[in-house]
Amino acid sequence: MDFLHQVAVWLTASAHWHGPKGIPNRLTEHVVMSVAAVVTSVVIGLPIGLILGHLGRGSVVAINVSNIGRAIPSLALLVFGAQIFGIGAIPPYLALVALGVPPIVTNAYTGIRQVDPDVIEAARGMGMTGGRILRRVELPMAVPLIMAGIRTAAVQVVATATLAAEVAWGGLGRYIVDGLAQHDTVQLFAGAVLIAVLSMLTELVLGGTQRLVTPAGIRRAGRSTKQSVLPGTVTAPEALSGVA
Numbered sequence: 001m002d003f004l005h006q007v008a009v010w011l012t013a014s015a016h017w018h019g020p021k022g023i024p025n026r027l028t029e030h031v032v033m034s035v036a037a038v039v040t041s042v043v044i045g046l047p048i049g050l051i052l053g054h055l056g057r058g059s060v061v062a063i064n065v066s067n068i069g070r071a072i073p074s075l076a077l078l079v080f081g082a083q084i085f086g087i088g089a090i091p092p093y094l095a096l097v098a099l100g101v102p103p104i105v106t107n108a109y110t111g112i113r114q115v116d117p118d119v120i121e122a123a124r125g126m127g128m129t130g131g132r133i134l135r136r137v138e139l140p141m142a143v144p145l146i147m148a149g150i151r152t153a154a155v156q157v158v159a160t161a162t163l164a165a166e167v168a169w170g171g172l173g174r175y176i177v178d179g180l181a182q183h184d185t186v187q188l189f190a191g192a193v194l195i196a197v198l199s200m201l202t203e204l205v206l207g208g209t210q211r212l213v214t215p216a217g218i219r220r221a222g223r224s225t226k227q228s229v230l231p232g233t234v235t236a237p238e239a240l241s242g243v244a
Contacts, residue, residue: 006186007193021174023194030171030198034158037093041100041153046146049108053142054134056113074099074160082167092164099160100153107149111142140215147210151203158202162195172198 010016017023074095081091115138123133139146165173175191178184 003186003189007190010186010190011193026170026172026174027194027198029169030158030161030164030173030195033089033092033096033164033169033171034154034161034202037096037157037161038100038150038154040093040097041104041157042150044097045101045104045149045153046108049105049146049149050112050134050139050142052105053109053112054130054138068102072098074163075166078163078167087168089164089169091167092161092169095163096157096161100157103149103152103156104146105149107145107152108142111145112138114145115141144210144214147206147213151206151210154206155199155203159195159199 011023015022019025077095077098078091081094085091085094112134119137119141120133123137128136161171162173162176164171165177172191172194175187175194179186179188179191
């Protein structure tokens, strides 16, 4: 209990809430790095998953991208990046993007492939082109799985952005790295608490966003319908949806 009290005192101390080493600045650095990596992952991974899913090809690519992404440790990517680009923001940014792309690609592909073929045929019968079918039919129905992939990627990126401190970047990971270097277990534990809280908040916010952007009919169908998914696909209760 005394240790936890020390951690609480550290977290509430005025000195830790001001200046370049203060919690607000470190939190801003962490969030900026994470948001940049997640946005880039979405820009890269989402079109790939949507196109492969719409064309009905590339399941092997989607699976292998997911498996490779999980197999390569982020720390290894960080070390390789530091050797090539030097210390700073670029190595952790590249490592986090590599971590975020796989679940987005896999879930986008799976979400599109799970759309009921009869619905797609009906859309074709109405004269809709392939692009319109993707935008107006497949994409809305794939939203739950797509958002589940983005949500998982974001939480992983926020948690792993801690490693950025290993290559002289900031963020909340600085408290852990500095705590280890200084044998300051209170600072170390406080940093871990801050990162855990940020990760949970990310999960809650994106979970709420996922529900908001999922059509109500698909949410209702998801409570009673379960479909098969690719290995490596991230699922959520509302993501396992059928067609209303």
